Amino acid sequence: VPHKMVAETAAVKSPAITVPQVQRSFGFPAYFRQTLRIAWESFKKIARNPIGLAPVAVVALASAVFGDRIMTQFEIPMIPTTQQVLTYLAAPVGNLSTAWAVISLLIVYFTGELVWQEREAGLSDLADASPVPEWVLLNGKFLGVGLLIMAWMVLMMAGGIGMQLGLNYDKLEIGLYLQVLFGLQLTDYLLFALLALVVHAVVNQKYISYLVILLVFSFLAFPSLFKVEHKMLIFGADPGWWYTDMRGFGPTIGPWLWFKLYWISWALLLAVAARLFWARGREQRLNYRLQSAQRRLTRSTIRVALI
DSSP, X not given: OHHHHHHHHHHHOOOOOOOOOOOOOOSHHHHHHHHHHHHHHHHHHXXXXXXXXXXXXXXXXXXXXXXXXXXXXXXXXXXXXXXXXXXXXXXXXXXXXXXXXXXXXHHHHHHHHHHHHHHHTTOHHHHXXXXXOHHHHHHHHHXXXXXXXXXXXXXXXXXXXXXXXXXXXXXXXXXXHHHIIIIIIHHHHXXXXXXXXXXXXXXXXXXXXXXXHHHHHHHHHOGGGGTOOOXXXXXXXXXXXXXXXXXXXTTSHHHHHHHHHHHHHHHHHHHHHHHHTOOOSSOOOHHHHHXXXXXXXXXHHHHHHHO
């Protein structure tokens, strides 16, 4: 009987499984692909949100429909040249006197949603245990917000062109649209988005982070109330730019570019701080986070900070 049982057991044994030899790679190419994947998934999550694209699309449509009321000065109709339309579209981040301020508020909201999406979905344990560096998570979510901002720029551009066509003006300057919206304006929004992302990463309390960012936004909108006037003390500020058909951008791009390089440097330093204090795991005490930041302060991180 024992021999019979052994024979039957041997008969029902499944064949040996051959595990394929897979070369595991955790180098920069893998991290780059992970960053792009996180960025794309983050963008899709926001774009599918009911308020992801709709508010900006509504403002763009309203601008096209009511262009005759917008393109006036002292109740005198203006010719809707691309220069005039871009003056209306490209408002500073802290300008609350225009409907495009909704973009800044949406940036504040969605950066928080991306930072906290794994923890609110109960997937943070899995995500934090994955072999993905903090800078990949940070850059992926930031690029996701950047893709969303670019989609908003497309809607703004469509609204401006619709405004011109609705007023029977057909001399469209697509190149100028691209330079201003996807060059000058996009830079301002990306700086603000990175600042919001850093606040969420460092503060590590969702609603307190929202409060801090709104206070920072109030400072950007009304710096004079805080007795601050100098552009080098107001995050993302610049001397401004102008454009005319005769002189183009004139001498304004040089000073604007130097100020943006200055603020991009500060933004990269803030990004280094966000990477050091990025929360992973269930332990969220301040002492533990300081110890984690000390471990993450590698030579490569120090070199980036120095640069």
